[in-house]
Amino acid sequence: xxxxxxxxxxxxxPPLHVGxxxxxxxxxxxxxxxxxxxxxxxxxxLWQRLAPADELNRIELTTTCLLxxxxxxxxxxxxxxxxKYEARDREIFALSxxxxxxxxxxxQIDPESIDVVILTHLHFDHAGGGTFDPDxxxxxxxxxxxxxxxxxxEWDDSRAGYFVMTATYREENLAPLERAGLLELVDxxxxxxxxxxxxxxxxxxxxxxxxxIHHADRGLLHVADLIPTAAHLGxxxxxxxxxxPYENMRTxxxxxxxxxxxxxxxxxxxxxxxxxxxxxxxxxxxxxxQVE
Ligand SMILES: [Zn+2]
Numbered sequence: 001x002x003x004x005x006x007x008x009x010x011x012x013x014p015p016l017h018v019g020x021x022x023x024x025x026x027x028x029x030x031x032x033x034x035x036x037x038x039x040x041x042x043x044x045x046l047w048q049r050l051a052p053a054d055e056l057n058r059i060e061l062t063t064t065c066l067l068x069x070x071x072x073x074x075x076x077x078x079x080x081x082x083x084k085y086e087a088r089d090r091e092i093f094a095l096s097x098x099x100x101x102x103x104x105x106x107x108q109i110d111p112e113s114i115d116v117v118i119l120t121h122l123h124f125d126h127a128g129g130g131t132f133d134p135d136x137x138x139x140x141x142x143x144x145x146x147x148x149x150x151x152x153x154e155w156d157d158s159r160a161g162y163f164v165m166t167a168t169y170r171e172e173n174l175a176p177l178e179r180a181g182l183l184e185l186v187d188x189x190x191x192x193x194x195x196x197x198x199x200x201x202x203x204x205x206x207x208x209x210x211x212x213i214h215h216a217d218r219g220l221l222h223v224a225d226l227i228p229t230a231a232h233l234g235x236x237x238x239x240x241x242x243x244x245p246y247e248n249m250r251t252x253x254x255x256x257x258x259x260x261x262x263x264x265x266x267x268x269x270x271x272x273x274x275x276x277x278x279x280x281x282x283x284x285x286x287x288x289x290q291v292e
Contacts, residue, residue, distance in 0.1 A: 009098045010106035012064065012274040016292070019215025021070045021195050025274055026103040028063035028080020028129055032094040035059040038228070040238045040245065050231035058094065061229070061270040063125055065100050066222060067109065068213055073193055074109075075116040076100075076143065077211045077222055078269060082128025084139060084172055100129035101142055114143040116192055119150050120201075120224035120269070121208040122158040123168045123241075131176045139172040141180050148177050149192060151200065152185035153207030164243065201226045201255065203248025204239070210255070212264075219264030220276065226252055228270040230277060230288050256286045265291050 012025040035057050039047040051059040063080035083099045104111060119127050130148060131139040141148075158169040177183050186209075191197045201210040204225040211222040225241075226248065227233060235252055238245045259266055259279040266277045266288070277288040 008106070009102035011103075012062075014292075016220065016276065018213050018218050018220050019195060021068055021213055021215060023213055023220060024067040024069070024107075026065040026067055026080075026100060026107075027098055028065035028078060028100045028103065029082070029098055029125075030060070030062050030094075030096040031081055031125060032056075032058035032060055037240045039232075040236075040240045040242065042234075042237055047231065047237070051229065060272050061125075062272055062274065063129075064222075064267060064269045064271070064274065065103070065129070066211075066213075066267070067104075068193075068196055070193055070195060073115045074113055075118065075193060075196055076114050076146070077118045078120060078126055078224070079117060079129030079142070081125045082130070082132060082142075082173070084128065084131070084133055101132060111143050112145055114146045117143050117146045117148045118192060118196075118198060118209075118211050119148060120210060120222070121154050121205045122150065122174060123165070123205075123225070124170055124173065125168075125270075126224065127173045128170070131173055133172070139176045141176055141182055144180070144182075146182060147184045148182045149184050149186055149190075149198065151198075151207040151209045152187050154205055154209075155183070155185050157206060165241070201251050203244050203246075203251045204242045206243060214264075217263065219259075219262060220267065221255070221259060221264050222267040222269055223255060224269050226255060227266070227268055229268050230271050230273070230275075230290075232268070233286055233288050235285070257281070260286065 012027045015024040035053040066077035068075040080100045133139045198209045213220045235249045242248045260281045276291045
């Protein structure tokens with residue numbers, strides 16, 4: 001299996017083209033999460049063949065951010081883990097020092113040049129890079145000129161404090177965006193730019209969205225935490241973090257069916273391979289083949 005090794009900031013692998021759209025992959029930071037939590041009801045003897053655990057039972061994950069460039073506009077998809085963490089969090093989650101801004105700087109992309117940031121949902125490892133605190137005076141938007149596109153329901157849930165995963169909806173990732181007036185809340189499907197649209201992928205959270213980059217019959221779908229890694233392709237391979245596991249399973253089935261039929265490729269946003277995958281439906285369920 002081909003594996004790109006993005007340990008350092010910058011491009012995580014070579015870019016792709018979808019029509020006129022150029023799609024680059026950026027290392028948004030690496031982390032490790034408990035393998036049991038990452039695979040929900042699946043017994044360890046099954047998941048550890050797909051995702052080996054370390055001595056603390058954690059599995060290796062990435063955060064894959066995309067830079068989509070089209071007609072002079074720059075769109076960031078996902079902001080990764082960011083860098084606003086105490087030593088204790090860094091240790092528990094084995095967080096890398098590298099985050100999205102390091103990756104952009106390494107390839108001379110100015111954060112002021114970003115027009116749009118699409119956040120699939122607001123968990124810390126997806127929204128953390130959207131703000132930073134460079135001088136200890138409080139978190140502020142990493143991309144000061146950008147509109148931040150967030151599902152309205154996800155925003156409302158993140159601010160409601162339902163005692164469910166409140167630790168992952170962090171004030172410093174959310175409040176600065178609202179204060180700066182950069183939030184653009186969307187309901188369901190919306191076109192962000194020609195060839196770039198968001199669509200609802202409920203299950204992991206109630207209102208998570210995915211991002212489709214599309215031209216003619218080519219499509220590339222970032223599915224966020226619907227299917228975080230290629231090891232989560234099986235319909236029952238949900239995370240214990242999923243708020244609505246059954247709905248996640250149904251969304252997964254619908255999306256995989258659509259990708260298999262349309263030939264769209266998929267980005268699994270936390271897969272350690274930095275790859276894209278083509279989906280097919282075989283006798284034993286859906287299969288993912290690494291494309292490039
Ligand atoms: Zn999540």
